[in-house]
Amino acid sequence: MKIITNSAKETQKFAKGFAKKLKAGDILCLTGSLGSGKTTFIQGLAKGLGVKGKVISPTFVLMSIYKGRIPLYHFDLYRLNSTDDVRALGYEEFFYGDGAAVIEWAERLKELLPAECVRIKIEILGKNKRELLISTKSLRPSYSGRDFAHLERMGEESTK
Amino acid sequence: MLILGIETSCDETAVALVEDGRKISIDLVASQVSFHSRYGGVIPEVASRKQIELINPLLREALTKSKTKWKNIDAVAVTAEPGLIGSLLVGISTASVLSYVNKIPLYEVNHVESHLYANFLANVVHRPSGSYVERELQMPFIGLVASGGHTSLFLVKDHQHLELLGSTRDDAAGEAFDKVAKLLGLPYPGGPQIQKYAKMGNPEAIKFPRPYLHGSYDFSFSGLKTAVAYYLKNTMHDGRCTMDGKLKADVAAGFQAAVVDTLVYKTVKAAKKNGIKRIAIGGGVAANKALRLMLRSETAKHGIELFIPPVRLCLDNAAMVAVRAYFKYQL
Numbered sequence: 414m415k416i417i418t419n420s421a422k423e424t425q426k427f428a429k430g431f432a433k434k435l436k437a438g439d440i441l442c443l444t445g446s447l448g449s450g451k452t453t454f455i456q457g458l459a460k461g462l463g464v465k466g467k468v469i470s471p472t473f474v475l476m477s478i479y480k481g482r483i484p485l486y487h488f489d490l491y492r493l494n495s496t497d498d499v500r501a502l503g504y505e506e507f508f509y510g511d512g513a514a515v516i517e518w519a520e521r522l523k524e525l526l527p528a529e530c531v532r533i534k535i536e537i538l539g540k541n542k543r544e545l546l547i548s549t550k551s552l553r554p555s556y557s558g559r560d561f562a563h564l565e566r567m568g569e570e571s572t573k
Numbered sequence: 574m575l576i577l578g579i580e581t582s583c584d585e586t587a588v589a590l591v592e593d594g595r596k597i598s599i600d601l602v603a604s605q606v607s608f609h610s611r612y613g614g615v616i617p618e619v620a621s622r623k624q625i626e627l628i629n630p631l632l633r634e635a636l637t638k639s640k641t642k643w644k645n646i647d648a649v650a651v652t653a654e655p656g657l658i659g660s661l662l663v664g665i666s667t668a669s670v671l672s673y674v675n676k677i678p679l680y681e682v683n684h685v686e687s688h689l690y691a692n693f694l695a696n697v698v699h700r701p702s703g704s705y706v707e708r709e710l711q712m713p714f715i716g717l718v719a720s721g722g723h724t725s726l727f728l729v730k731d732h733q734h735l736e737l738l739g740s741t742r743d744d745a746a747g748e749a750f751d752k753v754a755k756l757l758g759l760p761y762p763g764g765p766q767i768q769k770y771a772k773m774g775n776p777e778a779i780k781f782p783r784p785y786l787h788g789s790y791d792f793s794f795s796g797l798k799t800a801v802a803y804y805l806k807n808t809m810h811d812g813r814c815t816m817d818g819k820l821k822a823d824v825a826a827g828f829q830a831a832v833v834d835t836l837v838y839k840t841v842k843a844a845k846k847n848g849i850k851r852i853a854i855g856g857g858v859a860a861n862k863a864l865r866l867m868l869r870s871e872t873a874k875h876g877i878e879l880f881i882p883p884v885r886l887c888l889d890n891a892a893m894v895a896v897r898a899y900f901k902y903q904l
Contacts, residue, residue, distance in 0.1 A: 448803065
């Protein structure tokens with residue numbers, strides 16, 4: 414699905430709606446260049462999960478945990494270059510667990526990218542205009558039976 | 574009262590001995606910057622592993638060089654938060670063991686608060702008149718800590734109560750420097766690089782937005798970073814410009830001016846609104862020359878006394894940790 418937003422506020426509003434249907438164990442992988450609005454999206458997502466307080470860029474600390482309706486595990490892999498560094502982080506403890514994991518700079522995961530994840534690619538179209546490309550299809554054949562049916566079409570619903 | 578300070582919250586390993594919260598006996602920092610620059614940043618796992626290797630030799634060096642015996646050390650102070658968990662653990666474990674073995678008390682301090690206490694080590698004050706005097710920082714004061722991980726504004730009334738007036742809502746000021754440096758193809762850490770290029774550029778050439786967030790003491794530097802990214806994307810896309818030295822210099826100058834304007838505006842405003850006549854700053858971004866210069870002129874204009882640590886004490890160090898513990902726990 415493809416969503417166009419015209420401001421940071423609109424991106425957050427969409428993410429807030431998106432969060433309503435998130436289930437424990439869901440993984441969202443965000444990609445997009447510096448300044449495309451990945452943290453902005455996650456700030457909206459946190460609001461939708463009922464997280465109180467500030468959600469700031471975890472570039473410095475690599476990962477933050479927020480308490481919401483379900484826990485939100487916010488990763489930022491910006492500083493990591495090799496998958497060995499990602500492994501050293503112990504990220505997998507937070508995947509498919511009791512909360513939703515959301516990963517900025519998910520392309521740095523490379524082969525560690527989970528087969529079942531929602532991929533969100535943010536493109537800069539204009540000064541404040543962004544395109545969000547959301548794909549819920551599994552990357553590889555999946556045997557776990559996990560699917561994202563609960564997340565499909567919700568983009569259209571939340572922008573209504 | 575001789576306090577041993579230990580600091581390992583991020584990528585530095587630091588040990589210091591401070592007498593009565595003011596006089597440095599020794600202050601050692603084993604920097605990993607050159608090591609981490611290969612990665613374009615701090616890798617937590619790598620940082621803490623390196624710290625384990627460095628901490629014991631550094632402690633030995635501190636005691637030998639300052640000719641100090643363990644029996645002369647009265648207390649241990651350590652950074653307990655905030656920071657990278659693995660890194661903090663190295664310092665806290667070391668400090669706990671030293672406290673236990675030498676039967677001396679252990680005090681925990683907050684890293685961000687400690688940055689402001691570097692000012693007690695540097696007693697040179699820039700008076701509004703422009704003269705330099707030796708004077709100690711007095712309460713109350715407005716404190717600004719700006720670094721790679723933090724941007725926080727405090728109202729400090731006494732050593733126990735550091736009231737947080739505002740902090741960043743997205744990126745820290747130093748993080749913005751690092752990310753804009755990356756956009757310009759400059760190496761990590763970004764602060765000194767941006768400063769170097771900014772000196773050759775025209776800060777008026779490109780007007781980047783000032784994220785003042787009126788009505789709040791919070792900061793926001795993410796939008797400024799986005800503005801730089803968008804500006805570069807646009808100018809390069811049109812083919813009007815290539816990423817040459819002049820473009821880098823002008824973008825660096827324009828960006829630095831926007832960060833400095835914002836930090837100075839909010840800090841001075843906090844002082845004026847709260848009727849406070851003193852400002853103290855700390856953190857890696859406080860090493861930025863443009864920020865130091867503008868703070869000096871703006872505080873002078875408003876009759877505010879300014880306290881800035883020397884550059885080496887703006888960066889992470891353990892002396893500030895010992896000082897913070899000395900005042901916080903009234904040792």
